[in-house]
Amino acid sequence: MIRYCSRITLALVALQSPYAYAAMQDQGPPPPPAAAAQRWTQLQLPLVRNGQLSGDIFAEVTSDGRIRFERASLLERLAPYLTPSGAETLSASFTGSAFLTPEELEAAGIILRYNPSLLEVAVERIDANLAAVQTLGPVITESRVPVTQQPEDFSAYLNVVGDFRLEDFETFEDPGVLVFGAARFKGVVVEFDGGYDKAITGGQGGFYRRSARAVYDEIDKLRRWSAGDLQLSGIPVMSGALLGGVAVEKGRRVFSGIGPVAQLGSQQILLDRDATVEVIIDGQQVQTLQLAAGPYDLSQLTSQYGGRNAQLFVTDVTGRRQLASFDPFFDPVDLGSGEEEYSAGIGFVAKAFEASPKYGGLPAFSGYYRRGMSNRLLLGGALQLSEDIQVAGAEVVVSPRNIPGRIEFSGAISTGDDFGYSLRGAYSLQVGRGTQGRQLSVSADYRSDRFQTLTDAIAGDRFETLNVTANYSQSLSERTTLVTGANWFHRPGFNSTHSVYADVIHRTQRFRITAGVEYGKGLNENRFGVRLGITVPLGGRTRAEANYNSRRETARAFVTRSYEDRVGSFGYDLGVRRSRNDASIDAIANYVGNRFYARGSVTTGGSGFGDIDERQQARLQLGSSIAIAGGDVAIGRPINDSFVIAKPHETAEPGQVVLGRSIQDKRFDALSGTLGPALGSRLQSYTRQNVTYDLINGPAGYDIGSGIDTVEPPYRSGYNITVGSDANVTAYGVLSIDGTPASLVAGSISSTDDEDFASQPFFTNSVGRFAIMGLRPGKTYQVRLTEPAGSYVIEVPADSQPLYQLGDIAITSAAAK
Template structure:
């Protein structure tokens, strides 16, 4: 039994796709054979179709054609020439078009005489280009050709949209004392091309118990020139730079260009040569060679990576960050890592002027005279990239340059950058790196080495926030070699030097073996520093317990650390649940902790419980519990919706009033009840995970609606601008589909064409009408209480359809008998 019908499904039998409709599978008994008509009469009974044109299996678009029941075919000149254009040389296009200037339709014989051979396939209802005369053909490219076939955008964002996320933060110390709850508030409003963003909230612990407790983390206005990859912004700014200098935090105005500007931001921002900035409170997992080795609960603010670099530098180390809103980001552990490669002639830059932030506090505080921060990078060739950066303020002046090159005669990639600064002291910073990858898969090998040095006098605009300056030297080397299909050897070394503080150096070697049932890591390590043993072994075991659940245990004897935990990842869909439960033991500390995440339809929840002490015997010495609840309210197209926190862009979807009591479902796995969002008693569905400047699909359906209700396409393709909002109304009052069997003089009307119009439905546009080979037809988009007239072209005849005012979505007409005027 049919319940819900999207226009994608009905298009197979509906009038909007006549070529597909004509291919509809016949239903019911076949009509009795008729006497063979004269050839002249058959040749004149043409049925117009819209057919796909293909070449070598690749679709070139649709053309208009006319066919007869006995298989004759002729092609409309205008649509055919448009689709043949890519396959004809420039001179051939003019000659070919001029040859048929007076013809509206072209036969196969006429086209073959001109040098174009087409074949009509009535079974597949398509036209294939079999051959084009070499004198007409365009030059073809040999070798692999990448053709970008993008689905066209079917829905545009609303001119005005806005959303506001609200996250409550509740903390319990020692399971006894409730701290004052905090509230994080952040959102954006967009009017056409201009976006205004705000991030702030209320939390007396952040403001130090001073003042009202309200704070502003950042506020800015943004305008994007997408075609030029350029963004203009004003307000609290986080500007990027080249790796050796990084960017700056300014209160002012800026312009930025580059792919990175439009790739979407995460919870982690590179702040300095050894620092990162967390925009909001987050859980940070340190991942080494794919295994979790450390978990940190961190408050928003800047953090120095030097000590982590000394422990894990030179290895495949990453930071997996989950903030209080559910945003997740897997960031490179190397603060110098820059994945952007610019092609020849491609450039990117940033330039901003404003006041320098003096400290990372609840609300930014700016001071001094205006400062400037900017950089420029350009791909000189496909093998050479050059860049430079400049920072100027009353206290410090910084200049730097970088080069990335892949020489013709030297395999691999070489990077070098350097910078100098003047201010309290003269300072300089140097960075060099070399990387090489040979082969892939079982025979793949990778080698990399990098070194960076920063003297104590070097400073940038971010140093007022990032903390004290130190002389640092960090050298890392890494080698990876595949041994067979499932085993990898990894070896490396790290030298980290900070005079008088936290210096270390080590060498290591690991063997990693993977199977479908487990992953095991075994290795040795030798080094000095950080109050650790000189020699130790490393062991790790990972066992998958399902598609999203795994158990891990690892041990490092040099650092006297052991960890064991079970993790279940969660998905961004309604009802998804994830957790991380584990025990951790180090030389002077032991902890037991649990983190749980739940994704609801209207909210996101994250809870954590930690208990620790100097040993398992005193595991309850310090305890903490925390619960974070986040929701959002959004506005677009005159409708308001409530849902989970929104990261970038969003869509509001609601059922049409005629779809009552239906509920709109957003999601990619509707049949499996894996929803992204669901409408209900609290209003429309709110999907808040659209990524700006990325073409993607919004899939929707109707649940518990009227039988046979037409919801439309069921899918929209969008390419959201930054912080934009969409509105979708699922269904309409034009939801009736009339179907039946047309008979002429008592016999099924086989492959009859015509048109449909209405005298009292002003919104209804004239449509073509077709029957299949046994006379069946379906007409979509009719409104209850309206009248529609069907006019046939051959034989000339007409009939009227009156849709009842209280019609069901599927309106059965039964058999319609007509007699052409000439037959009376």
């Protein structure tokens, strides 16, 4: 029996042969397979050409794959692609035909392809004699599917994460509470990140603030205004700044939330929360670090892995995740000709990374400007000014016509107490793709010990450093890649490190193996060594990895299962690690609940496996969120950016709203219930996306509407969706005209007393069956037929159930009268 359905789903059931109604009303068994293959089922399908949506058309399909298109809706959607004379010719060719087959259309000069897996119809070709002139130029990639739901004027949310720690499996530390959230009123957003933790404040009170700011976006101009605790960007050679003040920023990369990692300089990062940091080289995890909040120097990692495809995958205790390169941990967006980006901020400079930002001194300025002068030339500059430090920098990125590849150069000087400078140059070349692909990159970074920026007060001591890297990769076959390279890192007062290496990476469906050799000089490292690594998928989202490096005398083996952001999903990471003077065993587990997120970790280690219990730590984080939008309050998992609250209409009780795409196999994002509406916590701002919903345990045959809304959320916004309405009646029956079934008849439906009812098309199937959705109890509706002309009235009882059976309806055509 049908329990709940969207309008499209119900239309599919109601417009099938009489056997569908017999089954729905428990009136008998289904027909034999041979008969079922000939049933026509009506669909509403999107018509797409060159990736662009034209609109929806009506069509009928059979279970054996045949399709025919409803003439009126198809001609309307094809009109923009046809010349006026072409539209007239096509219309005249099919006068009197209610439906058109693909063969008939191809004979007329139009080829359509139906994709049953995507449920869409693509326009493959239109004859030149029919086609309208098309404009050449850049392809517009943004979907033209209209936005159907707008955010609430006011919305807010608050994430709360409990942090529980156990040292040496004996001593419980004082628990911490992380609090971060935002409130939005129309276009203004106020956001806060802080909490209570005596371990962070050193026992002084316990309350702390990581950041608080107000934000206003002008998205049409790609511009953001902000005030409060600011993390400003800059050019790579001199980074940005941490200020307490006001700023304006413009550019595509501006419109994202603050991640767990901030860049302090070309070789320094700042973690604002305790985090797990995975070092990934050429797609393989080689190191996992459990780091406390604070600043960190990347120079040693750069000396080991610089020039290769090196990335950091950071997961903090709140569940935020960020993947980024650390060469030099800054990947500026390439700008097209005439495109620009900039940042300008004024305020007080952060002097130390403590529980809360500490500002001091006189106001300072930090800003940069980058512009694409052409498709081959990008210029940029940056300036930082304070009472003690003055820094100026410039950047050039060029792809010369006579020299293949891309050349980058940037430099900066600083004055104040001392004069210093920093230089960076890079060259990259990519030739071919696939099995013919080759890549070459060379880069050099130099920073004098007297060079300083506004962030150096937090980043710590300054050193003279020189880092040179070179990398070459080439595809040897579809599955095999060769990677070679060299790097040299120098810091006065420390032993210089240098190495050359060569790796071969081979991939199959069953495993990925890396084998290589390395020679060089480094701290506590052998001169020569081999590297071996293997990754084996274990099915689904689970994989096993192991790697060994004889030069560094390190070995790792672990099993990982990734998790999805859906209810009931879980993941884990079980690992064993061994180095020259250290050994550890650790486990991390993640679970995604309907109203909470949980992350737990256990680590035990020592100088060797015989002393593996020398140091032990266990940690558990439990996070939840409370949100408000449209006057409704919901509880769910922590929210990263924007969110949606969804609840059932009062007429849908005792139904529960389900958010997500895979509802039948119970793979959903959120579920309403005893604790209130469902809370979808993963909407991304300024990205057009769909919110899919359904109803379970609701009234039989209840009409929930389309089951999907298209949204484009502003920053930190909230939506409120009510699933269902009082227009939840679906009337179905069999129409006969002049004593015979009304086969494939079209018309329209309107209402005389339902002001909210919009006129909609009416169709019957090949045996006269029809379904009309979205009707209200106690209202009257009129059906008008076009071919042949006729009409009849439907009066919905005030106490009607969601499925209202009309039975047989017989009318007399105007011609017969």
